[in-house]
Amino acid sequence: MNTEDILELFVLKCAALKREVDEFVPQTGSGADSKDIVKIEPLLSQFSTNIRNNAMEMAAHYKLFYMLENEIRRLIDDTLTEHSGGPDWWDIYAPESAKIEYRANLQREQEAGFTPRSENPLDYVTFGHLGDIIRSNYSLFGGILSNQKAMGRIMYSLNNLRGPIAHCGLLAEDEVDRLMLTVKDWFRLLEGPK
Template identity: 55%
Template sequence: MHEKVKVFALSNQMAERALDSVEKELELNLGRDSVFEAEEEDDEYYPQFDQAIRRQARFMAVHYDLFYCLEVSIRSLIKEKLRAELGEDWWSKADIPENTLKNVRDNMQRDIDSGFTQRSEDELDYTTFGELADIVRKNWVHFADIFNSEKAFNRVMHSLNLLRGPIAHCSMLAEDEVVRLRLTVKDWFRLME
């Protein structure tokens, strides 16, 4: 009986892979997505968008998801490290570039003035990705035990910032840049080995 279950499971995996190939080749969605993903679609407006745009969105969603996780984890790493080194009021004690402080104040005020819900009460959440790198560089003494090379850190953050542009601004990533994104994320984790 155990062998039959194994064969069934393997057959099911093979069928799923074959269906994946058909969906990709014919640019179809056979509705095999999880219930959670299906509920996420906006049934009122989403169908009004061109099929090609919806395909591009699905393609880019994977890269957005990856970058979202990466950027949020970088913010968290910076916050936790500086909090551990400088205390709860680390933002006022750390060496934060003056232009970053001004941008953060302006961005926070813009949120308040909009009347919308503020994205955060944490100043670090109002920094740009490039400003995150500046904060680490200006406070390298606190990060030298995490990252194995300041030069490599600068190179990886520069590359990530360039790759972030098309992802954050709704442009397609070229095939080479998809590969570059994955390699650069791998480089990011290698910095901490």
């Protein structure tokens, strides 16, 4: 084999290896604009390997909880919009504690000069308030959710699991199992009354 053949074989092996690694390793910011990835990559390399590995481990849990929490927000918004006849359900159905939280968070962001995160007040309340909104209007969700006590237990468990996920902690192995089971419980709850 001459030098040119060795070099060509090396390049082909590297390409095959890269393809295998790309399929195995989750891509940073999957779905993100490649310009954003280019901006963040130099910053990531400054952190310790341990912190980067923990971030990759927690990213899957964050993704799951992000989808679940936003699906719950959508369920609340759709259900209460339907019952109120329009998008002004907030004034009618939101408990006072949620309205106070909304106003405080909105004001804090306005005073900081931040871009508004949403026009929907529901996007400004905590996960705990989502449970409060469902509980205070359970008669409107009763045909969707199978059991009010189960809903309360599941929302309580999810709220506790949310802490380490949303606040850059780590979930213990048992809590990862609990998260998976509780998400399954949520979807079972959505099967409605039997």
